[in-house]
Amino acid sequence: MEFMEYEKTLDILKNNLISWDRVEKVAITNALNRYLAVDIIAKENYPKSQTASMDGYAIKFNSKCKEYKILGSNPAGEFKFKSLSDFECIKTFTGSLMPQNADTLVPVENVKVTNDKIEILKNVNQGFAVRKIGESYKKGEILLKKGTKISYSEIALLAEIGEFHISVFVKPKVCVMASGSEIKDLGEPLENEAQIRSSNHVAIASMMQLMGCEAIILPIVKDEKETVKKAILNSLKFCDILITTGGVSMGDYDFIKEILDSKTIINGAAIKPGRHIKIAKFNEKYIFALPGFPYSAMVMCVLYVRVLVESFFCATKDHFINAVLENDYTKKSPFLEFSACSLKVDENGIVRANLEGKKNGSSAIVNNLNNEAALLVVPKELKGYKKGDVVQILKMI
Template structure:
């Protein structure tokens, strides 16, 4: 068995090719990963613009004149803006272009209007309430870098530069196959107590979708070699990553581990010194990847996060699918093995720091998916780690 660190290095060294991109409408781009640098094609604003409601004036006129004649008004969006000469002003509103000749905006609140003139009661500094050319950005500035996940601010900035269509990374297609004769799909009627309701397919679909992939449910296939082989072939043919659960352990009916090499796939590794999920297997056939996970719910979830998520992220042009943060143990932790352990924990933020505890978390087999409910993280302990005292700084995968 290789170490966790070695397995992660091997994953990061896999050649995934270039990020594949597509053009989509801006209103569909929320949450997608940008596949191009967004560069400003002009200064913004491109002209001096009023930042308040008031009167466009020459700054020096505040001292030079008792009152300034109102030449007219300049609503936002007006085509003709006019000009201001010494001794005069133009009423100018938020978002309006500044009239030629004016350098300063005196706010409405600072003047008294008498007939057709204004009297300035509270002068302002030169350039007051005028947005200078390029206040927001300059032509040629990289506004949003390739690889950025598009959030509300990115969407707004793209709209502001009139980008109707955006280049984003294509969503990798992730096939999900559950193997095991005991697995019963949701909605199906149980025939006897030996059947287990499928949760893996739905947990992994949700994870894949959250990470930006497109999941393809390939259903459940029983412990039958020919059927497994056929389903894998179909999945490899249609998808970029094939994720399977079950069939990788040491049991007589664990066929997946034997079938994957027979599909002509090269096994990158099989077996990692981790808990849970030591039997995980990663293989490659051409540009396609097969990630075969154990069948227990907690094991399959954790190993998906450790091995399928980085592949999805890299296909999208994203470096890391999850943040790994430092947190402080609130309670002692008893390490149970000499493996790298990934333990479900409560992750809370108090007094400016993240804290880890295990209240409500059950110890037992790797089947306990409920341990990942709530504000859960995955605490990482290294192979060499022993028991940890309260107060120890630990690394946690933020989910």
């Protein structure tokens, strides 16, 4: 069987994208980790008027004058004294508006107050402690781009500009279906030593949640053609993406590949792990048939499913970085390989990729992805890498 290059399979996937024109409104207090569906543009300058950035006395700057008469006080949220004359000052608090013709704030620490006068003990420069109009942003500025993943500071910004109910992309519904007659579900006892516990379904569901999707874990299906077919067709009624694990390799019981047949857009790729991956498209829905070994399935989820999901969200984050490899690496296959590694930044700011603690063996080793592992990318044409080589790394989630 000839396997297609990874880049070529990605091109096929990218040529089969749909426009995810599904937007919902959510309160910003429910928007953490969602993806913005619109650009957010500043409707006005912020701050709109000049404000004090400390507690002190607002003055019209005059380098020769040391004494100012206190006209009054503008506590935060009030604006009684809107202007002042030369040699006058107004007590002004952090965040309060500056009188319109004042240009400098003398902090309380720098003055001595006697009755209704201040004496400046320590000079400041003109403009000190004044937030200029538009210091944070100016009217018309694009503050957040469509496709931005909303984190804490984006929520702060949305609150500041008065956006309460915002447009985000609807979460794709992703069904996760593990297949295999040897697979037992969470909490089910193993009846013989040939049975194993399913880990794929919970792992993939967690990954999809972390990628911003709604994950639905389906019942595990046995290797019976009609059962598998029914479960697949049924899931397409209520999900946007179906991810199956198992049943795609060369065995007599690998039915999934047959069922997808006429709808298959990608049928295998020259990669390790995961060369038996199948991707099918049914109208606006996608099926990713991933291998049964959990390491393979989790890596495939990043190599393919993330590409689709991030296209839905208009997200543009690059997950590849370069790093310096700390060990030799010998290729195990003639394919493009993805091998688990740990990343660390050294004292010179260099990202170091390390293979220690990553067990050599099959694609079944779940624990190789623990502790925020990443993937060492080894191109098809290379035999491996030497310690000290600059290598490409693909970040997991």
